[in-house]
Amino acid sequence: MPTKKAVVSGKTAAPKVSARPFAYRNRGLHCDGVSMAALAEEHGTPLYVYSAGQIAQRFRFFDEAFAERAHTICYAVKANSSLAILRMLAKLGAGFDIVSGGELERVRRAHKPALGRVVFSGVGKQVWEIDAALEAGILLFNVESEAEVYLLAERAEALGRVARFALRVNPDVFAETHPYISTGLSEHKFGIDIKAARGIYRRAAKLKWLDAAGVSVHIGSQIRKVDPFAAALARVTSLIAELRRDGHDIRYVDAGGGLGIDYGVDALDEAGAFDAEHQVRKYAAALGKGLAGEGAHLLLEPGRFIVAQAGALLTRVLYVKKNGAKTFVITDAGMNDLIRPALYHAHHEIVPVKEPGAARRGEVDVVGPVCESGDFFARDREMSAVKPGELVALLDAGAYGMSQASNYNTRARAAEVLVDGDEVRLVRRRETMRDLMAQEIL
Numbered sequence: 001m002p003t004k005k006a007v008v009s010g011k012t013a014a015p016k017v018s019a020r021p022f023a024y025r026n027r028g029l030h031c032d033g034v035s036m037a038a039l040a041e042e043h044g045t046p047l048y049v050y051s052a053g054q055i056a057q058r059f060r061f062f063d064e065a066f067a068e069r070a071h072t073i074c075y076a077v078k079a080n081s082s083l084a085i086l087r088m089l090a091k092l093g094a095g096f097d098i099v100s101g102g103e104l105e106r107v108r109r110a111h112k113p114a115l116g117r118v119v120f121s122g123v124g125k126q127v128w129e130i131d132a133a134l135e136a137g138i139l140l141f142n143v144e145s146e147a148e149v150y151l152l153a154e155r156a157e158a159l160g161r162v163a164r165f166a167l168r169v170n171p172d173v174f175a176e177t178h179p180y181i182s183t184g185l186s187e188h189k190f191g192i193d194i195k196a197a198r199g200i201y202r203r204a205a206k207l208k209w210l211d212a213a214g215v216s217v218h219i220g221s222q223i224r225k226v227d228p229f230a231a232a233l234a235r236v237t238s239l240i241a242e243l244r245r246d247g248h249d250i251r252y253v254d255a256g257g258g259l260g261i262d263y264g265v266d267a268l269d270e271a272g273a274f275d276a277e278h279q280v281r282k283y284a285a286a287l288g289k290g291l292a293g294e295g296a297h298l299l300l301e302p303g304r305f306i307v308a309q310a311g312a313l314l315t316r317v318l319y320v321k322k323n324g325a326k327t328f329v330i331t332d333a334g335m336n337d338l339i340r341p342a343l344y345h346a347h348h349e350i351v352p353v354k355e356p357g358a359a360r361r362g363e364v365d366v367v368g369p370v371c372e373s374g375d376f377f378a379r380d381r382e383m384s385a386v387k388p389g390e391l392v393a394l395l396d397a398g399a400y401g402m403s404q405a406s407n408y409n410t411r412a413r414a415a416e417v418l419v420d421g422d423e424v425r426l427v428r429r430r431e432t433m434r435d436l437m438a439q440e441i442l
């Protein structure tokens with residue numbers, strides 16, 4: 001693996017854009033200007049490491065790709081809900097896509113003025129969550145059932161606040177991705193059958209405290225081909241035309257999130273690098289095609305695309321053991337820290353922090369300490385030999401990593417650091433024994 005220059009956020013003139021902010025320098029893996037070994041030394045492991053520069057860069061790629069039309073990028077909070085990252089994105093002008101009252105509170109604490117740029121999605125909104133969002137004055141409710149329309153009208157009236165809403169329609173478009181993260185088919189729990197939408201808008205128009213301001217769609221996550229986005233949006237666009245003819249004042253079209261990244265290939269091999277800027281341009285062109293001439297304000301809800309490749313999970317090898325023909329590399333991070341391999345059979349590149357050079361390679365399973373056979377990060381993975389005590393990094397762990405972490409096996413959740421150029425900020429401290437027991441009553 002050849003030595004690479006790290007990409008330092010905005011501070012170098014180098015036009016070269018890597019897919020990831022992680023690269024070898026002086027024989028050790030760095031995140032931008034900071035040595036991963038030094039981070040482990042100072043903050044311990046497992047540790048989530050994020051590049052602020054990379055997150056900002058991805059956000060800008062998105063923003064620039066849609067520069068020609070009125071748009072707001074509502075970053076999907078569930079991908080990575082770190083307050084520090086939310087604040088950073090809010091200051092870059094991001095809005096937010098939330099799915100709970102808890103996420104609403106995160107936006108409030110991260111950057112209160114951003115509440116006016118929040119869209120609220122989810123099939124199971126509760127009364128208290130609707131009330132909190134109405135009181136916060138969010139931009140738009142993405143309503144996922146007719147019953148929710150009536151509940152929203154009732155709460156809006158009770159609070160004396162008009163609720164702007166969009167129906168999240170289900171366009172019945174197939175997008176190739178893992179079945180757990182596909183959402184755009186009528187067999188899924190999400191959204192409202194697009195054929196039923198017009199009738200619901202008609203009935204909703206009779207309700208005084210509702211403002212049918214938009215139409216929304218989200219077909220799933222980690223979608224690599226852009227055609228399904230165009231197809232879904234084309235259906236939404238013809239619905240909008242019908243709704244306008246019916247007299248509804250539709251001002252927003254929400255295209256959802258779901259643009260995928262490249263988890264595969266040799267992570268640090270620049271030749272195979274994933275070109276994020278090109279990918280988002282292709283995506284923007286596909287949405288433009290789907291929208292035809294539709295000029296409504298475009299809302300976008302990217303999550304993974306913005307944060308996934310900016311993050312790595314840094315972990316230390318505890319043991320290397322052989323069972324029969326297999327070699328297991330046992331790390332101090334487990335499925336409670338990063339559940340994606342267990343939950344979605346997701347692939348994460350795993351690289352040693354010490355640059356391997358011509359080190360022996362072999363096939364190993366990389367596993368955590370959790371008492372579940374599903375607690376693995378990689379199976380039969382060909383990688384450079386690592387020894388107990390050495391560090392490895394699981395790449396592309398910035399999205400759906402820490403936000404899905406748990407305390408299973410009574411394990412403390414990891415700490416998180418945000419690297420900005422060559423500066424480091426601890427943005428979440430490691431949980432302690434006290435934290436782990438704090439809610440319990442004896």
Ligand SMILES: *Cc1c(COP(=O)(O)O)cnc(C)c1O
Pocket residue numbers: 076078079097121122218220221222256257258259301302303304305399
């Ligand atoms: C999860 C989700 C997103 C973000 O999906 P990504 O694949 O991370 O871009 C956007 N919108 C809705 C409604 C979601 O549920």
